[in-house]
Amino acid sequence: MNARAFLCSYTPHPDSLLKQRTSLSPPPTPRKSFASAARFHSQVRLISRGRRYTFRVSARNPGLKSEQYEISDVREPAKFKTGEVEDGGVVVPWWEKFPKRWVIVVLCFSAFLLCNMDRVNMSIAILPMSAEYNWNPTTVGLIQSSFFWGYLLTQIAGGIWADTVGGKLVLGFGVIWWSIATVLTPVAAKLGLPYLLVVRAFMGIGEGVAMPAMNNILSKWVPVSERSRSLALVYSGMYLGSVTGLAFSPFLIHQFGWPSVFYSFGSLGTVWFATWLNKAYSSPLDDPQLRPEEKRLILSNSVPREPVTTIPWGLLLSQPPVWALIVCHFCHNWGTFILLTWMPTYYNQVLKFNLTESGLICVLPWLTMAFSANLGGWIADTLVSNGLSVTTVRKIMQSIGFLGPAFFLTQLSHVDSPAMAVLCMACSQGTDAFSQSGLYSNHQDLAPRYSGVLLGLSNTAGVLAGVFGTAATGYILQHGSWDDVFKVSVGLYLTGTVVWNLFSSGEKILD
Numbered sequence: 001m002n003a004r005a006f007l008c009s010y011t012p013h014p015d016s017l018l019k020q021r022t023s024l025s026p027p028p029t030p031r032k033s034f035a036s037a038a039r040f041h042s043q044v045r046l047i048s049r050g051r052r053y054t055f056r057v058s059a060r061n062p063g064l065k066s067e068q069y070e071i072s073d074v075r076e077p078a079k080f081k082t083g084e085v086e087d088g089g090v091v092v093p094w095w096e097k098f099p100k101r102w103v104i105v106v107l108c109f110s111a112f113l114l115c116n117m118d119r120v121n122m123s124i125a126i127l128p129m130s131a132e133y134n135w136n137p138t139t140v141g142l143i144q145s146s147f148f149w150g151y152l153l154t155q156i157a158g159g160i161w162a163d164t165v166g167g168k169l170v171l172g173f174g175v176i177w178w179s180i181a182t183v184l185t186p187v188a189a190k191l192g193l194p195y196l197l198v199v200r201a202f203m204g205i206g207e208g209v210a211m212p213a214m215n216n217i218l219s220k221w222v223p224v225s226e227r228s229r230s231l232a233l234v235y236s237g238m239y240l241g242s243v244t245g246l247a248f249s250p251f252l253i254h255q256f257g258w259p260s261v262f263y264s265f266g267s268l269g270t271v272w273f274a275t276w277l278n279k280a281y282s283s284p285l286d287d288p289q290l291r292p293e294e295k296r297l298i299l300s301n302s303v304p305r306e307p308v309t310t311i312p313w314g315l316l317l318s319q320p321p322v323w324a325l326i327v328c329h330f331c332h333n334w335g336t337f338i339l340l341t342w343m344p345t346y347y348n349q350v351l352k353f354n355l356t357e358s359g360l361i362c363v364l365p366w367l368t369m370a371f372s373a374n375l376g377g378w379i380a381d382t383l384v385s386n387g388l389s390v391t392t393v394r395k396i397m398q399s400i401g402f403l404g405p406a407f408f409l410t411q412l413s414h415v416d417s418p419a420m421a422v423l424c425m426a427c428s429q430g431t432d433a434f435s436q437s438g439l440y441s442n443h444q445d446l447a448p449r450y451s452g453v454l455l456g457l458s459n460t461a462g463v464l465a466g467v468f469g470t471a472a473t474g475y476i477l478q479h480g481s482w483d484d485v486f487k488v489s490v491g492l493y494l495t496g497t498v499v500w501n502l503f504s505s506g507e508k509i510l511d
Contacts, residue, residue, distance in 0.1 A: 007461045008164045033342025074469030082451055100290050101298060103231045106446040107280055108214045109237035110272055111175055114239030115207055116348035118182045119147065122200070124249035125258040125345045129189060139193070141474020144341045146197040148467040150204030155463055159216070159456025160295040160311060166282030167217035167452070172273055178206030179269025186259035202414075211459055217220050220283045223298060227444060228393075232377025235436045238322045239373065242366035246344070310455055315510060321446055324503035325458045328398065328439050330497030332432075333462035335423050335489035336467040339365070339429060341470050342485075350482055361422055368430035370496060373437075380437035390445055390506030399499050404431020406493035439500070447510040465492075 122144065126469045162170040175490055181203035188199040214234060222230045245265065252260045281287040316322055316397045347361050376397055383393045408428035415421050443454045469488075476484050 005325060013143065028499060067420045068419070076165075083498045086380060099294055100287060101226075101284070102230075102296065104217060104221050105233055105281060107272075108171070108217065109172060110208060111214070112234055112237035113176070113209055113241040113244065113275075114175065114268055114272060115264075116238045117245040117268070118203070119207065120179055120242045120245040120267055120341075121182075121249050121261045122147075123341050125253065125261050127344065127348065128253060128258045131464045133189070133193075137474045137477050140345075141471045143196060143466050144474075145202040145471040147204040147207075148337075148463050148470065149197075150201035150206075151208040151466060152204070152460060152463040153325055154205050154208030155212065155456040156462040157456070158454065159212035162213040162216035162452035163311075163450060164309070166286075167213040167215075167220075168276070168280050168282040170213035171217070174206045174209040174213060175269050176206070176273050176275070178203045179273075181206060181211035182262050182266030182269075185262040185266075197272070199326045208463070212452040212456040215455040217280075217282060219448050219451040221298060223300075224444075228377040228380035228384070229374070230377075230443050231441050232373040232433075232436045235325075235440060236370040236373040236433075239366045239370040239433065243363045243370065246262050246366065247363050266277075292321065301507055311450065312510065316447070316450065316454065318458070319446075319509050320503045321442075321505040321509060322454070322457075324499055325439055325442055325446070325454070325506075326461045328402075328496040328500045329458040329466045330436055330461040331492040331499075332439065332465075333411070333459075334399065334465040334492045336432060337466035337491060338469050338473055338485065339425070342473055346482060347422075351421055353418070364422060365426040365429035369424045369433040371434035372430040376434040376437040380441070391504070392506075394438050394442055394445065394506045395501055396438075397434045397502070399497055400501070401432055401438050402493045402497040403436030404428065404434070406497075409490050409493075412486055439504075441508065442504065445506045446508065448508070450510060 025483055126135075126140055126143065129135070135143070158170060158174070181199055184199050185196070187205070188195040218227075218230055218234070249261045252264060284295050299306050345364070348409045351361075353433050377427060380393050383396075384390055405428040407430070408424045411424045415424060441460075443458065447454050472488075473485050475489075
């Protein structure tokens with residue numbers, strides 16, 4: 001294509017000496033690019049006397065013949081700042097040089113933030129709701145566990161869907177689905193208990209696809225040397241979501257009533273969804289705006305593969321490390337989900353905190369988890385970079401994630417003050433967060449191409465722990481004590497420690 005000069009008028013800044021009409025020529029572009037494109041876009045920056053004028057240029061149906069160019073979005077001239085970087089003669093703002101893979105990580109982080117905000121609000125709202133509707137502990141346990149009915153259904157299905165059609169579509173669907181279910185929760189509660197159980201199960205369906213979809217996306221976007229840090233950051237979004245939900249729910253309930261928690265939290269999902277559609281791609285190969293040097297970094301240790309069409313179930317289920325992952329996910333989630341759903345009740349009934357105090361005190365352990373998860377991710381990536389095997393690193397981190405909570409939960413029966421009980425709970429959940437660099441990072445180690453399916457498979461076991469553990473806690477509390485609840489969790493933590501150290505691996509078992 002013969003490059004054709006075009007005219008563009010602009011109004012310069014008063015300080016500028018450029019007041020005449022300017023003629024520019026677009027840079028030559030390889031013929032192949034225009035032959036296959038229906039429309040191209042580019043930016044032209046005019047630099048004069050230390051000032052920059054930016055034009056957005058587009059051409060319709062470019063071909064071999066001269067075509068009309070359109071100019072839009074003429075920006076105000078900006079003064080160069082010391083330290084700005086030029087790329088091929090064009091000034092590149094710092095935000096355009098921010099790694100796109102970390103934009104994807106931050107968006108996944110924010111999705112998981114919303115995920116736990118919408119999940120934990122029920123653990124606070126259930127207190128005034130149970131008083132209003134006269135629910136006993138068994139009914140409360142049933143309501144809390146109904147979320148996991150739907151959550152269980154979409155673990156494996158979400159993984160298969162993400163590995164076949166891409167994580168962007170699946171995660172976007174999940175956020176919108178659970179946001180709608182969150183908004184409908186007060187309506188369902190007023191209609192009756194069966195309606196509430198169905199809506200909570202529907203919410204679980206949406207949240208069930210989130211982890212497999214996220215795992216699929218990050219397995220394609222994040223190099224192995226950054227894997228633990230990226231996953232730790234994303235999962236810390238869950239912890240900070242718990243912090244946010246537990247901190248703001250009591251305030252909203254006191255000011256506007258318990259339904260306001262569900263309406264306000266649920267509506268945030270639409271804001272995230274709009275950003276996700278605009279910024280995210282399932283793979284770096286799909287992103288037309290990804291900088292070449294970052295694409296080379298991401299793909300340097302991986303080979304582009306065709307989308308998954310069949311799942312090698314027999315090969316996956318014949319591997320001991322896969323079963324170690326499944327068993328340990330169950331052991332881990334039993335304790336985690338009990339803490340997630342029942343702790344406000346524990347603080348209210350045992351430690352005698354009121355509703356507001358229960359919500360605020362619950363923030364501390366989850367805040368500790370957010371810090372510990374990122375600390376553990378940094379430690380794990382540093383150990384791998386220094387030459388320690390991935391298998392050894394995963395075993396160290398997960399052993400901390402099991403033995404730490406087991407130790408501190410056993411201390412709860414020996415403390416005699418609310419402050420010490422809260423400290424033990426914070427230390428328990430803080431050490432639990434090292435699991436993000438242990439079993440939660442292991443899916444991508446074992447089978448990168450099938451990481452979504454593998455996480456869906458192991459998290460199915462984790463969800464079963466949530467279903468049985470949450471419901472069983474209500475039953476235990478009617479016939480026993482909180483000490484009995486904690487003893488069951490400790491026993492499973494110790495079982496998981498043994499299984500993980502005997503059978504887990506950080507080596508790839510399936511390409």
